[in-house]
Amino acid sequence: MTVNKPNKQADARAKEQVDPSASPDRKTLLEETLRRRIISMELPPGGVIDELSLSKEFGLSRPPVRELMRELAAEGYIELEANRPARVSSMNYQSMRSFFQAAPLIYIATTQLAATHATPADIENLQAIQNNFKDAMERNDTIERVHYNDLFHFEIGKIARNAYLMPSLRRLLIDHARLGNTFYRSPTTDDMKSDMEKAVQQHDQIINAIANHDADAAAELIREHWELSRRRMAEYVMPDGVEIPLSF
Secondary structure, three states: OOOOOHHHHHHHHHHHHHHOOOOOHHHHHHHHHHHHHHOOOOOOOEEOOHHHHHHHHHOOHHHHHHHHHHHHHHHOEOOOOOOOOEEEEOOHHHHHHHHHHHHHHHHHHHHHHHHHHHHHHHHHHHHHHHHHHHHHOOOOOHHHHHHHHHHHHHHHHHHHHOOOOOOHHHHHHHHHHHHHHHHOOOOOHHHHOOOOOOOHHHHHHHHHHHHHHOOHHHHHHHHHHHHHHHHHHHHHHHHOOOOOOOOO
């Protein structure tokens, strides 16, 4: 007679599949909340993510939370290592160098493809996001402004309809949003306000170029748009030095 031994791993997988606490609504809410907390820097780069606290906060058992951690790790939001707690993806010199090298390539490629593939429904969705972006700008809401800017460029990536570019774009936007939430919190100057107004105008122009299927114009506009962000980021990282008069 053959006795089947309990398979603990199989039991765990089965439990995860039928776990009644893993309702789509609660899991989706956790996913959206974690994304927001990461790109808003509420959860700082390299910070530990407490799975137990999240389980209690959202009324979920550990398996669906761990499953979500794996999904977010695949997208680049968090880092997973064996026998260590999940951590928010780090931002260091090398990652920032890679970011600035890759950003113009990915933004231009996705925007040109979007201009090729866009449908009227795509333009309508993109315009709706732009309207929310403008509203956040008028309210001077940094968190929402960065959030809708992120959605704007992600929507362009969706319109591009290229499965090879989307993972790179998603990863790029994570750090772009985190940088945006950092440097836009610095004191607002007239020069910064002018740049922000220009960014709104550039979004409108990009929408028009995509709607008109003008890939060359879309590429040039997104290049100028990126340069505006790059310059502002560079100014934040490398501010003017404080001049102190010397007396002898």
